Amino acid sequence: MNNTETILSMTKHAGYVWPSYGIAALVLVGLVVLSLRALKRTRAELERIEAQMPRDKDEA
Numbered sequence: 695m696n697n698t699e700t701i702l703s704m705t706k707h708a709g710y711v712w713p714s715y716g717i718a719a720l721v722l723v724g725l726v727v728l729s730l731r732a733l734k735r736t737r738a739e740l741e742r743i744e745a746q747m748p749r750d751k752d753e754a
Contacts, residue, residue, distance in 0.1 A: 704711050
């Protein structure tokens with residue numbers, strides 16, 4: 695085996711390491727999705743609140 699194959703196979707630990715990487719990747723993707731949804735909701739709420747505020751006549 696060359697060095698790359700050794701690193702990728704991780705000998706007897708591969709059964710623990712690769713699933714751990716997969717779980718970590720899923721968690722990170724999930725956090726990104728949840729963060730983007732929260733951002734969208736927050737922006738919509740801010741736009742709704744700003745639309746309800748009275749306009750100042752000096753603003754133009």
